[in-house]
Amino acid sequence: VSPLLFLVLALLTVVAAVTVIAHPNPVHSACALVVTLFLLAVFFVGLDAQLIAFLQIIVYAGAVVVLFLFVIMLLNLQREERATAGLAPVALAGLGGGALVLLLLRGLHGARTPPGADVGAGFGETAAVARKLFTTYLLPFELTSILLLVAIVGAVAIAQKRQP
Amino acid sequence: MADVLIVVAKVVFVVLIVLQVMGLGVFFERKVSALIQDRIGANRAAIFGVAAFGLINTLVADPIKFLLKEDVVPAGTDRLLHFLAPVLAVVPLMLTFAVIPFGDVLEVGGRVITLQAAQLDVGILFVLAFVSLGVYGVVLGGWASNNRWSLLGGIRGSAQMISYEVAMGLALIGVVLTYGTLDLQAIARAQGALLGGWLPAWGVLYQPVAFLIFMVAGIAESKRIPFDLPESESELVSGYFTEYSGPKHLMFMMADFVEVVLVSAVVTTLFFGAWQVPWLFRDGFHFPWGATAPLPSLAVALLQVTAFVLKLVFFTWLQIVIRWTLPRFRYDQLMRLGWQGLLPVALANVVVSALLIVTVGARVA
Numbered sequence: 001v002s003p004l005l006f007l008v009l010a011l012l013t014v015v016a017a018v019t020v021i022a023h024p025n026p027v028h029s030a031c032a033l034v035v036t037l038f039l040l041a042v043f044f045v046g047l048d049a050q051l052i053a054f055l056q057i058i059v060y061a062g063a064v065v066v067l068f069l070f071v072i073m074l075l076n077l078q079r080e081e082r083a084t085a086g087l088a089p090v091a092l093a094g095l096g097g098g099a100l101v102l103l104l105l106r107g108l109h110g111a112r113t114p115p116g117a118d119v120g121a122g123f124g125e126t127a128a129v130a131r132k133l134f135t136t137y138l139l140p141f142e143l144t145s146i147l148l149l150v151a152i153v154g155a156v157a158i159a160q161k162r163q164p
Numbered sequence: 165m166a167d168v169l170i171v172v173a174k175v176v177f178v179v180l181i182v183l184q185v186m187g188l189g190v191f192f193e194r195k196v197s198a199l200i201q202d203r204i205g206a207n208r209a210a211i212f213g214v215a216a217f218g219l220i221n222t223l224v225a226d227p228i229k230f231l232l233k234e235d236v237v238p239a240g241t242d243r244l245l246h247f248l249a250p251v252l253a254v255v256p257l258m259l260t261f262a263v264i265p266f267g268d269v270l271e272v273g274g275r276v277i278t279l280q281a282a283q284l285d286v287g288i289l290f291v292l293a294f295v296s297l298g299v300y301g302v303v304l305g306g307w308a309s310n311n312r313w314s315l316l317g318g319i320r321g322s323a324q325m326i327s328y329e330v331a332m333g334l335a336l337i338g339v340v341l342t343y344g345t346l347d348l349q350a351i352a353r354a355q356g357a358l359l360g361g362w363l364p365a366w367g368v369l370y371q372p373v374a375f376l377i378f379m380v381a382g383i384a385e386s387k388r389i390p391f392d393l394p395e396s397e398s399e400l401v402s403g404y405f406t407e408y409s410g411p412k413h414l415m416f417m418m419a420d421f422v423e424v425v426l427v428s429a430v431v432t433t434l435f436f437g438a439w440q441v442p443w444l445f446r447d448g449f450h451f452p453w454g455a456t457a458p459l460p461s462l463a464v465a466l467l468q469v470t471a472f473v474l475k476l477v478f479f480t481w482l483q484i485v486i487r488w489t490l491p492r493f494r495y496d497q498l499m500r501l502g503w504q505g506l507l508p509v510a511l512a513n514v515v516v517s518a519l520l521i522v523t524v525g526a527r528v529a
Contacts, residue, residue, distance in 0.1 A: 027307055031245070034300065054289035058333075062296025063326060069303050070322050073315060125285045126346055 048124040233410035245308035250415035253301025287348035309407035317403025321394030327502040332381035334510035352438030362452035367435040382427035428479030439468035
């Protein structure tokens with residue numbers, strides 16, 4: 001990805017991400033979240049990770065946020081009322097955030113972009129990712145799937161309890 | 165420069181195919197329904213007395229009427245999302261056609277052109293990704309209209325589309341196991357093999373169950389009868405696009421028909437040989453009884469594109485006949501079919517396919 005394109009995309013992503021938390025309307029926030037996730041997928045394509053990019057769109061943009069929207073509409077959430085915090089929490093948050101930004105700037109100062117690592121042919125393609133997943137990272141992969149299974153069983157169990 | 169022009173030409177060609185088949189779908193919708201219900205159907209509009217069996221009415225007069233109507237935006241709507249929803253319904257669906265191959269290769273002046281707008285390693289996932297984005301048009305259109313019927317339609321639509329995408333994805337896993345690739349052009353080429361020297365190895369022979377599941381889930385995705393609960397005229401006026409008029413309404417209608425063509429295109433590509441013509445190879449026909457008929461590259465490509473378009477038209481027609489034959493599901497029936505009918509069958513299909521591939525090698529390679 002050319003630096004200019006990267007900058008434009010990065011700027012758009014940050015704007016969308018800020019909109020998610022700053023917009024008073026929950027539906028608009030959810031839409032901004034879709035835009036953010038879609039732009040992240042574009043970054044993945046730029047990094048030769050096509051498989052991850054499209055999985056990102058299918059799972060997050062195409063399913064998870066749709067469920068968010070579904071719940072927002074079902075509960076009929078209106079524009080959110082701004083809670084007014086006192087001066088002290090705002091000042092504290094500002095100080096903490098400012099310190100983090102300073103720390104980041106300090107860390108980034110003088111940092112050099114490492115030369116692009118040489119990746120083999122077919123890097124990021126389905127076959128290569130799958131081979132890694134089912135050999136080197138088999139255990140974490142299977143553990144993750146068990147974790148997801150536990151979450152599904154848990155969700156069903158909680159839903160069952162509510163029924164009369 | 166020439167490369168850029170070739171890509172542009174391919175993109176324009178794909179869009180033209182999609183729009184033409186879609187237009188033909190609209191024509192079928194009017195005339196096939198009339199035939200089924202023993203009516204005459206659209207035949208009023210004519211240019212210099214030529215009605216062309218209603219083609220003028222459906223493909224010239226109706227679009228002009230839609231485009232010239234007033235675009236009413238009711239009070240209390242979310243203007244931005246109300247405007248964006250129809251765009252979000254059509255654009256992702258049109259994009260999916262970028263990875264659908266419409267022919268093998270064309271050799272022109274020493275240049276080998278692949279007849280596919282974008283050859284992606286993850287073609288099937290590309291299609292699934294953009295189909296899943298199509299749901300936003302429905303949800304946001306329903307919400308932004310500030311109308312209870314619209315909202316109900318939008319909520320129904322989102323639940324329905326997510327439910328059937330699960331079965332659709334699982335059906336495709338069986339297909340991917342069979343072909344061992346996600347690349348649609350590679351899948352199309354693999355179907356050129358001959359079983360026993362004469363039977364074309366089309367996907368439906370290996371994955372008949374996946375074909376049926378995908379077809380049902382695909383019709384459910386396009387939100388047409390028997391799955392038209394998001395729209396259901398008899399209860400929700402017009403569902404999620406009740407508050408849309410003129411060109412925006414046309415875009416929602418267009419999204420429906422583009423999805424019909426998309427389902428046809430994916431079914432054709434995965435299960436019915438894509439652009440394959442039986443016994444036609446790159447250098448011409450090789451009949452199983454030994455005769456050969458050599459053909460130039462251009463003729464072969466033309467035959468393949470024609471075969472692909474004819475298959476598209478056939479499956480578009482089939483979906484329209486289905487739409488005018490069946491009554492609408494009840495909502496609980498819809499959910500039961502998706503989660504308790506299609507999903508377990510699709511899962512079983514994955515397991516059985518995997519077993520067959522390991523034991524008898526039932527795969528296209």
